[in-house]
Amino acid sequence: xxxxxxxxxxxxxxxxxxxxxxxxxxxxxxxxxxxxxxxxxxxxxxxxxxxxxxxxxxxxxxxxxxxxxxxxxxxxxxxxxxxxxxxxxxxxxxxxxxxxxxxxxxxxxxxxxxx
Amino acid sequence: xxxxxxxxxxxxxxxxxxxxxxxxxxxxxxxxxxxxxxxxxxxxxxxxxxxxxxxxxxxxxxxxxxxxxxxxxxxxxxxxxxxxxxxxxxxxxxxxxxxxxxxxxxxxxxx
Numbered sequence: 001x002x003x004x005x006x007x008x009x010x011x012x013x014x015x016x017x018x019x020x021x022x023x024x025x026x027x028x029x030x031x032x033x034x035x036x037x038x039x040x041x042x043x044x045x046x047x048x049x050x051x052x053x054x055x056x057x058x059x060x061x062x063x064x065x066x067x068x069x070x071x072x073x074x075x076x077x078x079x080x081x082x083x084x085x086x087x088x089x090x091x092x093x094x095x096x097x098x099x100x101x102x103x104x105x106x107x108x109x110x111x112x113x114x115x
Numbered sequence: 116x117x118x119x120x121x122x123x124x125x126x127x128x129x130x131x132x133x134x135x136x137x138x139x140x141x142x143x144x145x146x147x148x149x150x151x152x153x154x155x156x157x158x159x160x161x162x163x164x165x166x167x168x169x170x171x172x173x174x175x176x177x178x179x180x181x182x183x184x185x186x187x188x189x190x191x192x193x194x195x196x197x198x199x200x201x202x203x204x205x206x207x208x209x210x211x212x213x214x215x216x217x218x219x220x221x222x223x224x225x226x
Contacts, residue, residue, distance in 0.1 A: 090159075104159075106160070
């Protein structure tokens with residue numbers, strides 16, 4: 001069982017909706033990540049939070065807005081998405097940011113469909 | 116050139132066979148590497164780290180060749196449960212830490 005919990009597991013939303021994806025870990029990890037994965041493609045990095053501060057934004061459109069309220073929680077706020085944003089959104093955490101042994105632990109993901 | 120490249124496969128091998136696949140990386144400053152495995156409709160899970168001296172974990176052996184900038188994964192005595200996509204991961208640090216996934220190699224073990 002994964003120790004990174006993501007909710008919801010599935011989400012269907014219209015292009016005018018506002019929704020949020022949530023991620024939680026209680027392993028004391030200080031780096032948290034959002035990845036996007038399309039079918040038969042590898043995960044693509046979106047955002048990295050290091051010690052609760054945004055350290056990497058991979059030129060993600062502003063309709064995706066990350067938030068890290070504390071060291072255990074990571075949110076991804078969604079607004080005015082497009083159908084091509086439909087994908088599996090994976091949250092991950094790692095123990096120590098910017099270390100050479102930065103092993104990722106993934107949540108089971110949120111399967112998002114934008115209609 | 117992609118930062119991390121893998122043969123997408125699929126590799127289709129019989130149970131009990133030995134199978135190996137490689138991954139090449141373009142960033143000579145990359146610091147560490149990992150193999151992850153991803154089952155269909157599941158999240159990636161860490162399989163093993165890759166060290167310059169080589170790393171063995173049961174039936175799995177990972178190697179790193181910095182001179183040629185590739186890593187490899189060898190699976191011996193393959194099991195049906197080894198069927199999955201194997202993702203090569205490159206970690207490097209410049210102004211910030213970045214973890215990049217290769218496109219994955221699909222492995223299918225047949226009875």
